[in-house]
Amino acid sequence: MRLYTQKATESPYWNEYMETMPREKLDQLHLRRLQRLIKYAYENIPMYQELYDKAHVKPEDIKMLDDYVEKIPSIDKPDILRYQAANPPFGGSIVRDSDEYLTFFFQTSGTTGTPMKEIGYYRDMLSTGWVFKWWAHGIRPADIFYFAFPFGTFMAFWCAYYDAVAMGAQVITSGGMTTEQRVRQILELKPTVLVATPTYAMRIAEMAREMGVDIAHSSIKYITSAGEAGYVLPTVRDAVEKAWGAKALDLYGISDLWGSTSWHCPVHPDRLHLTETIAYPLVLDKEGKLVPDGGIGEWTLTNYSTVMPLIKYRTHDTVEWHKETCECGRTWTWLRGGVLGRTDQMVTIKGTNVFPTAIQGIIGGIDGLTENLEIHILTGEGGDEIDIKVEAAPDVPAEKYEVLKKHLRGELQFRIGVKMKVDLLLPKTLPRYEVKAKRVFDHRKRK
């Protein structure tokens, strides 16, 4: 007996109709959904009513997608935090009188400031954002998911958990365990899919090595991640794939935007497709004007959530977007190279724009260096400066450290065009993170 027909199981699509819908038809659908959402938000969410009144825009002004692009003001995290602070925990940021619909509580990790509180209802949790990715890469209901995750208030892996259940797969939860216990459990229970951040997947592999376990030949066939700049970067992907002998599947989503995930294409691993059943995308320039297809700008999303929708929400992530149909058959918007950086983390040094992820990519390409690194952005005498700390691999002898350091400095200057300070550290010097690794530390003084 099977949960799915043979035909459904063999399809490379979780929802072929939606994933391959012609762009024009998909945009018509988005327009209808946006019109309904904007009307609903204006009538029921105080924050949007005030925002739209101030901008002199009424829901009925949105007659086509151009109206949405030009007339609807974007919203930013500080706006929402202001409403939440005024009347905690949610204030005017959610649907009025929704007390009996507040089900799943989460909050952002606070990587870039005060944690934002998030609340959703069943439909938000069951949006199956992750399943699109898993299905595209060959994961099926007979797979067994192992969650190396503490199940706190971080949303992403809770969504992954619900999505695995919704797909019909088996879930093993290891919330309160140590890394060593997790290694033992993986060997005993033989799961096929590991859910963990890239950093923590590497930590488990490191622990397995210390225990004398050959984790590259375990039952794990897929590693599926979120929470950090991940497997869309070839160097991070290669490190994890080699350590585990498994395929690494990236997913990018910011937890502010419940379920609005992008994930890497099975044909072009440098492309991230946005799950357009859940969100509608725009890329905007610094003035808030639309960036044409193929251009670079700020990823700005609307997600179709129930109690706390975010409409034209600024992610502060910089992306290069494309709308032409991909060779995988999907019409869904894709990003080349994933997230290129954060608008608020971009460093301009003597006219050169530097993104921390670019630095990470270069370090990952150098033998003898590890993915355990920190990027510190400082205000120096001549403007912004970057200091890098990176751990050497355990097999690098100490006498080679100076050569390696020099090599990295040269590569950074050659490929990015900027001089940076580099520290090469002994293995296991930097802190390890179970949920979300902190890689970028911005010490610049704000005005």
Add this chain to the structure above:
Amino acid sequence: MRLYTQKATESPYWNEYMETMPREKLDQLHLRRLQRLIKYAYENIPMYQELYDKAHVKPEDIKMLDDYVEKIPSIDKPDILRYQAANPPFGGSIVRDSDEYLTFFFQTSGTTGTPMKEIGYYRDMLSTGWVFKWWAHGIRPADIFYFAFPFGTFMAFWCAYYDAVAMGAQVITSGGMTTEQRVRQILELKPTVLVATPTYAMRIAEMAREMGVDIAHSSIKYITSAGEAGYVLPTVRDAVEKAWGAKALDLYGISDLWGSTSWHCPVHPDRLHLTETIAYPLVLDKEGKLVPDGGIGEWTLTNYSTVMPLIKYRTHDTVEWHKETCECGRTWTWLRGGVLGRTDQMVTIKGTNVFPTAIQGIIGGIDGLTENLEIHILTGEGGDEIDIKVEAAPDVPAEKYEVLKKHLRGELQFRIGVKMKVDLLLPKTLPRYEVKAKRVFDHRKRK
């Protein structure tokens, strides 16, 4: 807008039809469900086929409840462990060819030996075993649940989590947090229901005191527990209710028997009602014969699970059972005083049967002693012996320890009739447990 009608909200029953079904009709329903289950298990679960063949019983032999009582052999944990060990993880203990129906993986805590592996499908998870209790005591969908639980492979609180969601309440999960962070989060997010073991609920209160927080006036109105001898014992209940200024709701279930919970009656707090939508109960004597209503014996349950049903499963818990309709209106079987002890933990000292829970009850009734205790059962020269270690309350001066020790020794001898060795320890000497406190240590040599 409300999830429930006014009438449903005001009802003291979550499912009035089932909770108040006349005993005769309820037994007819159980008979039909048992007949179907036994036939299904015989045809699809190798373990039961072998067990019933060996006992020369066929599913069609079960024509009335008496047949079930007399003909169906009971099953014990070692039987299941044998099948699981022969072909891990589940072997012949679950429904054949159910690969695509294995959803939720858990295992028992191993308190009484090797952990048993458990697997269930959606229906098992959505059986709402906990909701019957919560609803009876006045918890409603507008309540906010705070889970002080690491979300690993311990089943009970995962069921509570799903049940809170199914009821329509809000859930806040604090899987990876420290006790101090949990205190802060409770103060910030204002949940109304705390889900924790009795021991850990006390630990949080202790931490709050250290932080200078008056937790007795927090937003928490209910504490709902599982995993240990709990709030059906007046002394444990009083300690938690006083510390939190909240109502403590007990639940007894053994995680082997997915969802088969008993919980304390809103009218008679010394009674635990079995959720008869999920399980059918018997109480058996040492020879496996039925103990009449009002008698004491081993709690033996059948649960209506999907992939891994347990039929006539011996819990090794000793109970006094009653079938007459309760003053709360429920016809569901109830146990007086909860679990009286475990058949395999019962100690016979010079002809007196001693249960560890009785000792716990006496200790809880003495001022100056705390609920942090250990009961050690040893083989002495003249037979079984009991050593007790218990922490004094923080406000007891050291010079009073001897008097207190003597008083406890006297109480135990007077009320149980047996001499025991007593150690009085300084506060915080014994280990604390987040999931399930270990209170009884049986060091007796097994033959």
